[in-house]
Amino acid sequence: MYEGKTIGAVIPAYNEEKFIGEVIETLPEFVDRAYVIDDGSSDDTWNAICRAAERVNEGWEAPAPRADGGDGYDRRVVPIQHEVNRGVGGAIKTGYQHALTDHVDVTTVISGDGQTEPDIVERIIRPVALDDADYSKGNRLRGRARQDMPMFRQVGNFVLSLLTKIASGYWKLMDPQNGSTAISYAALDEVDLDELYEDYGFANDLLVRLNVHGMVVADVSRRAVYKDEVSHIKYKEFIPKASALLLRDFLWRLRAKYLVKDFHPLPFFYYFGAAAAALGAGSAAKKLFKHEDSVPSVLLFFVGWLFMLFAMVFDLNENDDLQVIVHDPHEFD
Known part of the structure; x- marks a missing residue:
């Protein structure tokens, strides 16, 4: 728990057999429940998840029932497997749906490739756990944090940041593709998870929907962490898809927020x-x-x-x- 709130972690993994075991075994102590999703990997990711989950669960002592009368969790790490690859958004949606069922107070997303170190996780969940925001996301572009990011990623990120500002209405936010996020149970329950985009534009789509529902979003500076992981984004396909998604979301937000919910x-x-x-x-x-x-x-x-x-x-x-x-x-x- 953190600040009296139960903490869940969604960990999407696609062909991450090299990193996923360490990610599971180094979960921050405040994480009560981790949903690790193998998104149709073609390597040994699923077996790596199961082995690490078994080790963690064996050494884990289940907490006492919650003070509010809610049930405790029977295991800390929950392995989940997609038979086919649904995209990172599809994997996160699966984790979110499990977190809703378990009534987790705050659900964070931790990268399966080791880019989200434990102190970063705490920094991301804090605004939501303290009720300062309904959703929080990392930002590697603010201040000196961006110096560790390759230049081509900086340029692409600044362009996507501008487009997402316009589409979402969160004009002060940057680095929309950052996977370090946290969301409250109330916000998760408000958003229609089934309608969310399932590919790499998932985070952008979610921001637009959060704005229509009037959710407060925290933009949290964090350092960039790069190891020898391989990016699965195909930029020639992603950029046109993301642009079309943001245009569609922008038009939908204008209608839903300013003409339907209010005028x-x-x-x-x-x-x-x-x-x-x-x-x-x-x-x-x-x-x-x-x-x-x-x-x-x-x-x-x-x-x-x-x-x-x-x-x-x-x-x-x-x-x-x-x-x-x-x-x-x-x-x-």
Whole structure:
């Protein structure tokens, strides 16, 4: 337990036979229950999970029944196997569903490749355990933490951060692909898990849905940890899929949050701005090609962008109280 809250850990693993055993055997002491999901691995990951789980469970003493009358847990590590690979989002969803069934107070996600060290886990769960946030996520891009991240990852992450800010409404958050997260039972129960995206855009999709439900999200600075793990992301496929996902989520958020749950004119600023900018750009290009006066078209293009900027400012103000920044500038000294 941590700060009086039961802590669950979801550990997705795909072809991680080299790392997963150590991850399981070095779980932080405050983790009461770990759901380790073999996501259809083609190597010996499943057997490595089972062996490590057996060792940990044998040496584990089950805690007394909870003070609130809830049941204790019969084992600390729960191995779960997907027959086919569903993607990291699918693996996390499976873990989340088990955590909901077990009524875990705070559920964190720990990487199966050893990138989430125990002190990082504590830093991530703390805002949720203290009820300062409904969801928290790591951020390797704030301050000196990003120095350990390869440059190509920094560039890609900054681009995805910008797109996710616009799509999700959490304008102060960065590093949306960071897998170090924690979520409260209440937030987990509120989100429709079955509807969540199951591939590497899972974290982005979840942020959008949390925003629509008015959940407070903490952005927690953490150091980057890289060993000799192999990334399973295929960037040529991921970037187009992630862009399409974020566009779909953005349009859904505008409708669900500002037109269905409540009313705000913000979406119409976006709609008019996008239409005017697109019409102005198309008209300007056509007139330039014909050597005609393009000034009115250019003005329409800039008016469109002005409306979209107004919409962004409105959106930022509407969501300002849903963001918590946890950053110690001296943390990585």
